[in-house]
Amino acid sequence: MSVRPFHLTRPRSVAEAVGVLARDPGAAAIAGGTDLITLARDGIAAPSRLVDLGGLGLDRIEWRPDGTVRIGALCRNAVDDARLRAEFPVITEALRSGASPQIRNMATFGGNLLQRVRCPYFRQPEFACNRRAPGSGCAAADGDGSRQAIFGASPACIAVHPSDLAVALRAMDAVVLVAGPSGSRRIPLDELHLLPGDTPHRETSLGRAEVITAIEIPPRPFGRRSHYLKFRDRASFAFALVSAAVAVELQGGVVRSARIALGGVAAKPWRGPAAEAALTGRRFAAAAIAAAADAAVAGAAPRPDNAYKVELVRRVVRRALSELEQR
Ligand SMILES: Cc1cc2nc3c(=O)[nH]c(=O)nc-3n(C[C@H](O)[C@H](O)[C@H](O)COP(=O)(O)OP(=O)(O)OC[C@H]3O[C@@H](n4cnc5c(N)ncnc54)[C@H](O)[C@@H]3O)c2cc1C
Incomplete structure (x- = not known):
């Protein structure tokens, strides 16, 4: 398929882009x-006009005196910022695990x-997909569900969100800064992606x-001791x-606070409060790590063809925490 002709607008301000x-x-x-053009080529998206957000100055990283970092929405996934790497290793590790150097650029x-x-089934227009064409059905539900969700799925859709970065940002309690026709607002990352429901x-x-316009990460006591592990x-x-994406704040070897977010398992980054609770207040060592790994699968509802993901979650969480503990 070829991309349908479109108009290209190069606004000079965010307000003009929104307008x-x-x-x-x-x-x-x-x-x-890198995603939109592929979707347009494959007949999944057909915008009649593209509004280019490049050139609006949204590609900067700014650090506030309190340690909050604001990352412009147009910063590239290839970003190599020494302070970001030190303060939030999980972010850089998630970015590096995604795609290829060319795509990250x-x-x-x-x-x-x-x-x-x-x-x-979403990516091929010949299949029924409620996400692409509401009410058309979910071909994945009757088809190959081996890569699909084990948390938060619905009869209407069982797809997972593919972003690595979103999982790391979820673990760091990031906030998304948005500009729109009614002004600016802040959306906690946890509220950005919606579960499918109907x-x-x-x-x-x-x-x-x-x-x-930007993504903001507040200073986190567990930011420096964070890690991203991806199984593929x-x-x-x-x-x-x-x-x-795992992170712990330690005091005398005991976990004061923890964050665990999972990718590849739901239509949004999936936070694991039960796993975090299993770590908190305990010595950061094998027993607590094993308990957290078991707790991470609480509430999982797999299908027969993706039940392997339940054990995979346990192992990925255990390995991620063990690697963090070894650092
Ligand atoms: C072969 C391949 C492998 C990949 N592997 C991975 C992987 O392992 N992990 C991973 O996380 N990702 C992976 N990706 C996905 C890749 O990271 C995304 O395509 C990329 O991050 C999208 O960013 P973009 O700037 O190109 O978005 P675009 O394609 O420009 O836009 C994507 C969507 O976001 C909207 N949009 C973009 N910016 C804004 C904004 N600031 N405000 C509002 N709307 C906006 C667009 O309208 C569009 O709907 C892969 C992609 C490819 C092609």
């Missing part, structure tokens, strides 16, 4: 284009969070014509079957 998106219902924002933070699901076509809590079919250029 164009609000006025033209066929318009879509474009950042690196184009892909942006905002675009990564808003990339569409990789469910093969409206899987509503993928995020963004309103029409809203654009992500091959060592590079593959999406996660299961991944884990």
